[in-house]
Amino acid sequence: ERGAVLSPSFLNTIDQFTAELEAIDGVGKVQTITPYVKRMNYIMNRENEPYKQVVQEDISFDFFGGAFGFDDSFGFEEEIAVESVSATWDPNTYKEIPTDPAKYGFETDEELQNMIVQYLLLFSGNLDNFINDDLEPDATLLTIQLKRSNTEILREVTAKIDSFWGSELSNGWHYSVGGGEAIALALTDLVTKSQIYSLIGAMVIVWVLVSLIFRSPVAGLLGTIPVLFALMGIFSFMVILKINLDIITSLLAALAIGIGVDYAIHFLAALQRHNNLDKIEKSLQQVMNTTGKAIVINAASVILGFIGLIFSRFMPIKQLGILFCVSMLFAGLSSLTVLPMVTIMLKPKFIYGDRKKEGPKENHIPNKRRIAP
Template identity: 30%
Template structure:
């Protein structure tokens, strides 16, 4: 640090110019940032679920869908039926929609038996002209199991229009065009929009709304925090400039690397506000100490870099390592977040250690003025009280902490996992209400796909095989949380029913393979065999059963998967290979990675931080001591999550790494300062008081600034980010407690040899002089820390 300190002392302008050029170069990366909300790329390519979904797409095709829900008192009226026809036609013109793959009451194929064979045609080509015709249409709908409960609700109050989309559709164009269409038909009916482009639009809009609200709010709150802490222009402006540059550097790096903005990484600008505030406060606070004994500002700036620089560098590296441990997660958005946060922390510490001293060294006069000393005196009294209590009641504090551990353990046992993008949004959000409506009226929109691959081609046409598929569907639909199922067997059952005068006894799979072959031939004469392409492959060797779920609870999804896996393994053993895929299975796979990654992340982060602190502090005992506040904080936070029912998912999974990364700053700053004081005066009480009055005060300012930075997340439009704000704020408070209260207690109980066997580095007379003035001189020094102004 001496080299950097001397450069700042001799050539501060050169340092500032270098920072400016770097900012401009990195800032260009901001223009390259893009938003990503495609969940498909979140898991490793070699994940079994990813492979299965890829295989399903290869066999049956991949088509995102746009869904329009229509609700009214009774859809079977001329006005509503006319709107269904017109909207279906207009959706064909939406850019990105496959025009001949729209399913609605006016387009769905209705299979009917005729004297000459099977007639396949639209269920409703035009609006019925009379009440009798409307009644006949209603009767036909309610007798068709492929329509009722799937396309039309059983209470006849809700129906949907489903449009398949091209692979290269533009979600913004689709959303805007469908919104314009719906506006034209608003009236007595209520419309609901769902599907991939709608989901993506809501996520993109939420991310942009968050940035527009939280970033300026975060900046405003930290400005207030700086003013409360320093009460001076420089105390407000300098760390604020550090914040701005840190955000530019971090987001610019993100753009240059090619990472996209996700729901998780959308917190980065606000996160950098809190992190950069921390480093800026420690540098500025130390400068205010040094200016009291230095001949001028340049000398004070040089001494600041020399003395606080190593601590800032060490805490920065440790924090970056803590965040980097997120790469152990096999979830792409979390991995990218860990990488860019680590780079952002390194950027922040460089800006803090270079910019603030360089600017301060260019000032020509001290310009000191009196400020509100009463506030400082009150804080000093509080900190001295904390020091005395921590030492006097050290054993009780340790016992109390252990008791909190036990209580938190109970809370941890209650933690639930779950990661459903719909639950990213508050309950009152339109997307939540839309999903609930589809769950209630049409059996859900969440899907689980089961691919049944027979041993040889044409085996799917075998009656016994189809009966087993139908049997599985019946079993699946009997399970709580399943709305309905869809498969090729449903089509065959409909054909058999219609070819036997709609006799309910024939709503089954026929016994003859030849009969099935004849039905398919008859269908091809009036319809298109390609209609079954999303349920059966060309060789009739692979069939897909699509299950629609009404539950969003991950625990129920897991139980359903296990139940179905047991069933198909028992009933298709030796006849077919079974693979599970679809949206629900994707989320279950992601949760598995989050849970496993979280466990590994906690241990890895703490282990790496432990080793690093042992090296930095040159003591094994101090290394273990340094991770105590982090461990306590992590346990308390997870216990809190369990008691409040906050799930472990993508947003909350990053808390530990961020908490450890920031929290270790407090520990290192405290221990290094305590070690410095013990080298001068090996008296526990005086060293504790001095440390708390200096580094402890900086920690208090740091916590206030961090919480002001993090608390803005509670105003996010995404629930995981709101929880992140509350929990990371709680983490800051508990880490500060560990550093300011638990540290002194533990040091007083265990008295590490690396600290308590040192006799000081000064002559005895200097030591005695220091003993006489401590902590009075420290109080005088700290009273003056806020007197610095322009």
């Protein structure tokens, strides 16, 4: 309904919302139309005795006489000199949103709303930043200033907005949250959800591919070990260094998956090639002396190559260099420590066959009978 924004009850609700929102740590000022209404209400009524019945010959407001009359020297831009009057009430009682009709000599809320409309007509400033019409506004804008911007504060503010207006607004009213910070929060949620879905999908694809390569679902699970440790290292250092999850850092997770599964495939393939030794420990030692050294050299060379990005002054590039080095380190170390340990514990058939059921083979010389001539 047009003009409902200026109803005393709705303006009082905005005032309550402002007080609750400004109580949140990290929220500065909330700019609304209510301070202007309070200021004009105080100026227009500070000499009037509250709850005094006013007899009016004309119900309509007179802009040029009575309580709403102005002389040439009156203005809201400068302080008005007012003669002292003897009164038994506090003029500051009018620094409020008028919600009590009897206090102002009225009988209904509609009369209070008409009085507020007259205030806005007399106001010489511009209120376009708060309402869409001076006489019958049906929309109002509330601007929230934040002392600091981070995801926690944005979520708390958004939750407060949803909980307050979700219960206060009646049918036919609706609200929306906008601005740069709201877009940033929506983008963060979108990146986070996309990251979760992409990581789960990529891990499933890695498991399927490694399982097909080695023809064993156990091999697929083993192939995800370096990937999981690489991701764990990336997200752990993001928390330690307070690096936000954004579009750039989210791309690193995909790179970590490719790096981790590469080391796992090399190690498992080498272990499968050297499974002809009598003891598993000897087979593992042979793999460490060959493929293990190659993994160490590869990881070290890539880390040294990306260390140069750490000295960049462009923060996203610097963060990318740090996290990439961390992912390479965790993927390489887990491939040479955790993956062999799990392999020894499980003794998977796709590498050792049924050898875990057999004991070590003993060298023996077959008996030969000597045939006499």
